[in-house]
Amino acid sequence: MKYIHPEKFAAIVDHARKTNPFYARTIPENGPVPVLVREMLRKNNDEILNGHQFNSHSSGAQATTVKIFINAERKGFDAPFVQDMVRRMGGPLPRMDIIYPRDYYVPFFLSIFTPIPEQVDALLQNYSERQSVALITYPSNAVLLAKEIIDRQLDFGFMKRIGMISESINKQQTALIKRAFPNARLWSSYSSTETGMISFQCPYEPDYHHAITDKLGIEILDEQGNECEIGQVGSIVLTDYTNRQMPLIRYEIGDLAAFAVCPCGKIDYPALQSILGKVRGCFLHRDGQRVIFLSLSWALSNIPTVRQFQVIQHEIEHFTIKIVADRSVENLVVAAFTEDFGYTPLIDFEWMSVIPRDPNGKFYESICHV
Numbered sequence: 114m115k116y117i118h119p120e121k122f123a124a125i126v127d128h129a130r131k132t133n134p135f136y137a138r139t140i141p142e143n144g145p146v147p148v149l150v151r152e153m154l155r156k157n158n159d160e161i162l163n164g165h166q167f168n169s170h171s172s173g174a175q176a177t178t179v180k181i182f183i184n185a186e187r188k189g190f191d192a193p194f195v196q197d198m199v200r201r202m203g204g205p206l207p208r209m210d211i212i213y214p215r216d217y218y219v220p221f222f223l224s225i226f227t228p229i230p231e232q233v234d235a236l237l238q239n240y241s242e243r244q245s246v247a248l249i250t251y252p253s254n255a256v257l258l259a260k261e262i263i264d265r266q267l268d269f270g271f272m273k274r275i276g277m278i279s280e281s282i283n284k285q286q287t288a289l290i291k292r293a294f295p296n297a298r299l300w301s302s303y304s305s306t307e308t309g310m311i312s313f314q315c316p317y318e319p320d321y322h323h324a325i326t327d328k329l330g331i332e333i334l335d336e337q338g339n340e341c342e343i344g345q346v347g348s349i350v351l352t353d354y355t356n357r358q359m360p361l362i363r364y365e366i367g368d369l370a371a372f373a374v375c376p377c378g379k380i381d382y383p384a385l386q387s388i389l390g391k392v393r394g395c396f397l398h399r400d401g402q403r404v405i406f407l408s409l410s411w412a413l414s415n416i417p418t419v420r421q422f423q424v425i426q427h428e429i430e431h432f433t434i435k436i437v438a439d440r441s442v443e444n445l446v447v448a449a450f451t452e453d454f455g456y457t458p459l460i461d462f463e464w465m466s467v468i469p470r471d472p473n474g475k476f477y478e479s480i481c482h483v
Contacts (some may be wrong), residue, residue, distance in 0.1 A: 114332075114333065114340050114341060114342060114343060114372050115330070115331065115332040115333070115340055116324065116326045116330065116331045116332075116383050117330040117331075117332070117352070118326065118330065118354070121330070121354040122330050122352060122354070124354075125352065125353075125354050125357070125360055125362060126140060126146055126362060128357055128360070129357075129360040129362055130142070132163070132357075133160075133161065133163050133360055134160055134163065135157050135160040135161045135163075136161075136360060136362065140362075146362060146363050147363065148334070148338065148350055148363045148364075148365050149361065149362060149363055149364045149365065150365045151179065151364075151365065151366070151367050154179050154361075154364065155178070155179045158179055158180050159180075161359060161360070162180060162182055162359055163358075163359070165182040165358050165359055166182070167180035167181055167182050168181070168182055168183055169181040169182075169183050169306055170306070171305070171306045171307055179307070181306055181307055181359065182356070182358050182359040183309075183356070184355070184356050184357070184358050184359075186355050186356075187308075187309050187353075187355050187356055190309065190328055190355060191304075191309050191310040191325075194310060194313050194325055195302065195310070195313065198300070198302075198313045198314070198316055201316035201317075202274070202298065202300065202316050205247075206246050206247040206273055206274055207239075207243055207244055207245040207246060207247065208221065208245055208246075208247030208248060208249060208274070208276075209221045209222070209223060209235065209236060209239050209245050209247075209248055209249075210222045210223070210248075210249045210250070211223045211224075211225055211227070211232055211235075211248065211249070211250040211254060212225055212249065212250060212251065212278070213225050221239060221243075221245065223235050225250070225251065225254060225470060226470065228467075229254075229257045229258060229261050230261060232254075232258060232261075233258060233261050233262060233265070233267070236248065236258075236269075236272075237267075240271055240272075246271055246272055246273040246274065247272070247273060247274040247275070247276070248272065248274070248275050248276065249276040249277075249278060250275075250276075250277065250278075251277060251278060251279055251280050251476070252277045252280045252281070252282035252286055252290075252301070253280055253476040253477075253478070254476070255275060255277055255286075255290050256286050256289055256290060257420075257421065258290075258293065259289045259290045259292060259293035259294070260289070260293075260420060262293040262294075263289075263292060263293055269293055269294050269295075269297075270294075270295055270296050271296075272294045272296065272297040273296065273297055273298065274297055274298050274299075274300070275290060275294055275297045275298070275299050275300070276300050276301070276302075277299070277300070277301040277302075278301065278302050278304065279302075279303075279304050280476075280477075281303065281368070281388050282301055283410070285410070285411045285414065287299060289414075299319075300314045300316070300319070301314045301322075302314065302322075303322055303385070303388055305351075305366050305368070307351075307353075307361055307364065307366060308329060308351050308353045308356075308361060308364070308366070309328075310325060311324060311325065311329060311331075311349075311351070311385075312324045312325060312382075312385050312388075313325070315375050315377050315380060315384070317377040317379060317380075318375050318376055318377045320386060321373055321375040321376075321377070321384045321385070321386055322384065322385040322386070322388060323375065323380050323382035323383070323384055323385075324382055324383050324384070324385055325382065326382060326383060328353065328354055328355050329351050329352065329353060329354065330351065330352035330354065330363075331349065331350070331351060331383070332349075332350040332351075332363070333345075333346075333347040333348065333349055333350070333370060333371065333372055334347050334348050334350055334365075335347045335348075336348075341371065341372065342372075343371070343372050343373060343374060344371055344372070344373065344386075345371055345372075346369055346370065346371045346387055347369065347370075347371070348365050348367075348368070348369060349365070349366055349368045349369070349370050350363050350364065350365050350366075351363075351364050351366055352364070368388070369387075369388075369395075370385045370386070370387055370388045371385065371386050371387040372384065372385060372386075373385060373386035373387075395481060396409075396424075396426050396479065396481055397426065397429055397481060397483050398429075398454060398455075399429055399430060399454075399456065404453075406424070406478065406479040408453055409424070409449060409450065409453040410478055410479070412449040412452065412453065413446065413449055416438070416442050416445045416446065416449065417439075417442065418438045418439040418441075418442055419436065419437070419438040419442060420437040420438060421436070421437040421465075421467065421468050422434055422435065422436045422437070422438070422468070422478060423435040423436075423468050423476075423477065423478055423479070423480070424478065424479045424480075425479075425480045425481075425482070426479075426480070426481045426482060426483055427482055427483070428483055429458075429483055430456075430458040430459055431458065431459045431461075432450070432458055432459065432460050432461070433460075433461040433462075433463060434446060434460060434461070434462055434463070435463045435465055435468050436462065436463070436464060436465065437464075437465055437466065437467060437468060438464075440464055443462060446460070446462075447460060
């Protein structure tokens with residue numbers, strides 16, 4: 114299944130073939146348009162930039178980071194969708210943004226690189242001074258805020274809305290955030306650095322996201338490259354209709370999701386469900402199966418004193434875990450790996466006081482290099 118606007122798709126393909134050397138040699142005239150995987154984009158990054166100076170870059174491991182040129186049209190395209198979603202939830206509220214520094218003015222902004230205790234104190238101060246009852250941040254940061262609030266036994270019942278952007282989020286993370294912010298409505302949008310916002314959470318049916326097919330062609334493909342049916346999880350492939358300076362056509366962004374039918378009946382955009390995050394976060398088991406980092410993440414999160422972790426798979430049976438925790442939990446961590454994999458791989462521990470975010474502010478609990 115796919116949602117492609119035929120005229121917009123044909124126009125960006127024709128433009129790319131005529132103006133971009135990479136697409137001129139990779140898309141045959143009147144022929145099929147191949148899928149552009151992340152590694153191919155990385156290897157041909159400068160050719161696809163085609164003389165434009167990059168002004169952003171994707172997150173992730175250094176080997177998979179790509180340079181991006183974001184045009185002015187892209188920067189302003191997403192705002193109306195967020196505004197409409199907020200309107201449907203009851204309108205804007207006084208808020209604070211804890212995100213990566215932007216190139217445009219955001220009132221009551223705090224850098225995502227601010228230590229978590231200081232973030233919590235700033236939220237309390239903003240509520241005291243201006244009755245700020247809403248927050249926009251990344252899911253990974255909301256989880257750390259929640260842990261800090263719970264550990265300090267603080268009352269954040271005054272918060273009415275928590276917006277989480279850019280990263281995927283799972284039900285276990287949502288449950289923890291809800292504990293810390295019991296009266297807040299949680300909402301999320303899903304985006305990538307390369308293409309901007311991809312979908313926004315349905316204000317009426319929160320288990321669904323609506324995909325922005327005005328600006329993006331969206332396909333979900335299985336491992337053989339066939340179109341997935343509704344409900345079938347596969348790789349997301351995007352075509353950006355708006356960026357003619359650095360075209361991204363049939364770009365496999367490395368995320369997994371499934372098409373769905375949203376029961377709201379109020380928003381005229383196709384729906385996504387089961388947005389599972391990065392393929393590079395799917396660990397490879399010795400039987401050749403890739404397994405989403407969910408049960409292991411939940412097991413590690415529930416180990417006492419564990420504040421933060423990042424699991425990196427170097428080889429099929431070789432992992433590094435960067436971890437903020439008491440060293441006495443090492444055996445519990447190994448047991449969690451054994452339970453999840455059915456065997457005990459080689460695990461290198463890096464004990465840290467804090468695990469830094471990527472340069473663009475995002476954070477991934479898991480990275481797979483195999």
